[in-house]
Amino acid sequence: MKPFAYLRARTAAEAVRESSAHPGAAFLGGGTNLVDLMKLGAQTPDLLIDISRLPLDEVADTADGGLRIGATVRNSDLAAHPAVRTRYPALSRALLSGASGQLRNTATTGGNLLQRTRCPYFQDVSKPCNKRVPGSGCPAREGAHRDLAVLGHSEHCVATCPSDMAVALSALDATVELHGPDGERTVPAAEFHRLPGDTPDLDTELRPGELITGITLPPLPDGTDSLYRKVRDRASFAFALASVAAVLRVRDGRIAHAALAFGGLAHRPWRARRAEEVLRGAPATEETFVRAADAELAAARPLRDNAFKVDLARSLAVDALSELAADGRNNRSHADPQT
Incomplete structure (x- = not known):
């Protein structure tokens, strides 16, 4: 391991000041990823600033x-x-x-x-x-x-x-x-x-x-629910092949609010803006959810061995949105037997 210096910061201002003065510095919180990378030699900070x-x-x-x-x-x-x-x-x-x-x-x-x-x-x-x-x-x-x-x-x-x-x-x-x-x-x-x-x-x-x-x-309006689904190669301690976070609010059978983000597909969490445009104001049906997922994933450019991720992400999104829509209907039914 490359030698490095260590500093325990007493304030956020001190941490920022020391980091600015040492371009090779890294902040240390839990260290669960940083320390592994230091052991591999993939990251070699000159100074660790402990902010824990x-x-x-x-x-x-x-x-x-x-x-x-x-x-x-x-x-x-x-x-x-x-x-x-x-x-x-x-x-x-x-x-x-x-x-x-x-x-x-x-x-x-x-x-x-x-x-x-x-x-x-x-x-x-x-x-x-x-x-x-x-x-x-x-x-x-x-x-x-x-x-x-x-x-x-x-x-x-x-x-x-x-x-x-x-x-x-x-x-x-x-x-x-x-x-x-x-x-x-x-x-x-x-x-x-x-x-x-x-x-x-x-x-x-x-x-x-x-x-x-x-x-x-931010606060979520009443009637809004969310969930996260992830597919990985083993049941635990594995990173996503594909995942989805979905936020949905349905009013009178139509989608009043929807937000969708994919994981495991890009260099950053992929906020599905095209899908959200399709969902907004549309009927809360599986057909709508399929159209929305397809609209977003049309931009995919899979490589030789990972095209399966596109179908996987589509299924995850449709299932997640369908579950949220069903939960919304069930919750309204339980809350008001007249609906």
């Missing part, structure tokens, strides 16, 4: 009825939080579908958003990889790419974003709070991660020195 003891570990209601989640809240605690389970079930289910219980007990909210791709070429320092060494090439395009991107990839990178939590946050219209050298700012969760383009080494919209301090979830 900063006062960023609270989950609190916001004035408008939403929820604010501190950046160092542990994944297990967030998944089990009563407000998350009842108001944002897609987020709870996404967290519980990721990693193992032991890792969820350590991993943080901010770290979950920042975890790096599990593309084997990125993790293997004996192989070229544009994400790890810009300009060295992307052997995954012609090599082992079964688990990699079918949407939004480029000739420079076909890696996928591994975060389940980020997919749910995208569909729930969450906002990422950032503290940096120039002050505080926010970025929509759906825009926080980048597509690879010509700069696949840049995973997110983070600027140099910036620290994630929290996530804000």
Whole structure:
């Protein structure tokens, strides 16, 4: 392992100041991904800035009825939080579908958003990889790419974003709070991660020195429900071949609100805007859900060995939306026997 320095930050301002002064620095929360990458040699920070003891570990209601989640809240605690389970079930289910219980007990909210791709070429320092060494090439395009991107990839990178939590946050219209050298700012969760383009080494919209301090979830109107579904090669501790986070509100048989995001298909959680346009105001039927999924996935450009992901994502989306629509009808029926 390459030698590195260690600093325990006492405040967010100190963490940002030290990161800005040391371009080779990395923030350390739970370390469940970063330490693995350091052992592999895929990431070699000169300085680790420990932020795990900063006062960023609270989950609190916001004035408008939403929820604010501190950046160092542990994944297990967030998944089990009563407000998350009842108001944002897609987020709870996404967290519980990721990693193992032991890792969820350590991993943080901010770290979950920042975890790096599990593309084997990125993790293997004996192989070229544009994400790890810009300009060295992307052997995954012609090599082992079964688990990699079918949407939004480029000739420079076909890696996928591994975060389940980020997919749910995208569909729930969450906002990422950032503290940096120039002050505080926010970025929509759906825009926080980048597509690879010509700069696949840049995973997110983070600027140099910036620290994630929290996530804000907006309130969901009454009658809105959400869920998360994931398909993987084994029952646990595996990353998504495809996943979907769906948010739906049905009124008088028609879709009053819909949000959809796919995981495992692209360099970032893929917010399905074309599908949402089809869903908006349409009848809440399986036929509508199929049309919406097809409208979104028409943009897919599968590689030699991963075309199955397109059909898999279509089935996931249709099943998730159908389940939410059925749940909505059942809940209304139970609440009012006259309907």
